[in-house]
Amino acid sequence: MTPLFRLLLIALLSLPAVLASPGRANEREAVVLGLSQNRVAITADFDGSEILVFGAVKRDTPIPADAPPLEVIVTVSGPSAPVTVRRKEKKLGIWVNVDSVLVDSAPSFYAVATSAPFGAVLTDIEDLRHKVSVERAIRSVGAAMNIRGAQDFAEAVVRIRREEGLYSLRPSTVTVDQQTLFRTAIDMPANLTEGAYTTRVLLTRGGEVVSSYETAIDVRKVGLERFLYALSRERPFIYGIMSLVIAVLAGWGASAAFQLLRDR
Incomplete structure (x- = not known):
């Protein structure tokens, strides 16, 4: 292999990293996370629990003076499972099931806490990419062509579970100090499902995710x-x-x- 060919090969191999480097520069900020408890025990007198999520941002370089302020998003998601949603209509004075849709995956519990209003901390494109909002956390691949308003079924899951205290959006409940320390508390209701509850922390600047961290809370009877x-x-x-x-x-x-x- 000639020196010129070797040089060209090295340049081609390093080109993707060079092209990606501007968008990955913010990865110099990383999350160091702590939880008040990583296990929730469900007993006879269990009436809910509160999880304190706290942490810090570790940096390799100082924050640029012109950088947008750091925002923090914390999500806690319970085990996901398919959900069959039925629509009732009144016919001849009797309520009957007329349509049903299988929502492919819906978390049993989902809470989102942010350091500012949701629209200010995350763009719609980033929300679509990372599936942060309550609506994006539910996956519904599709429904039969003859079913009208198929999207209403997924929205019904969100509405019902919000009323039960299982789904919640908590804007401006994450406290961020000096763009380094953050903390929030997530209330978990009594009607929890057993399993691993995924906890994510996302750091954003200008509505874009610059770093993320994930851990789990074990919920057991x-x-x-x-x-x-x-x-x-x-x-x-x-x-x-x-x-x-x-x-x-x-x-x-x-x-x-x-x-x-x-x-x-």
Whole structure:
């Protein structure tokens, strides 16, 4: 291989990195994240939890004087699963299901916290790329051609779960100090689904994502709740018999107590 050919080959191989370098310069900012707890235990008296998310921005170089201010987005997403959504209509005085659409993937819980109004911290293109907003976190590939207003079904999932406290957008709830330290608190309701809850932190400047970090929070039932949940899934027959026995004993105990009070 001649020296000239070797030089041309090295130049061609390094060309993509050179072309990409202007857009990747901001990757010199990285997230150092902390969580108040990385595990949530669901017990009999569980009425929700609060996760404190805090961290700092590690930099290799000083912030340029003309750089837009740093903004922070924190998302917490529960396990995703398909959801069947049905539309009802009143026919002959009776409400009946007329259409149904399978939403391919919807998180059981989704919270978005930002350091400023959502439109100010992330552009629509970046939202589409990183799927940050509640609406973009839901994936609905398509519906049958004869179903009108197919997009309404995905919107119905968002509306219902917002009313249940499972989906939320929390603008201006992330505190950023000196473009370096940040913190926020995410409230998690009592009706959580077991699984790994993905926690993402995105740093943005001028509406564009410059860095991101991802970790997970483990949400599990513990104690008696865990035993009963596992029994109902793995041994449904035994779980049914046990539930019947408990119901009979409870009924008999209540009857005996009332009889005792009546005899007095």
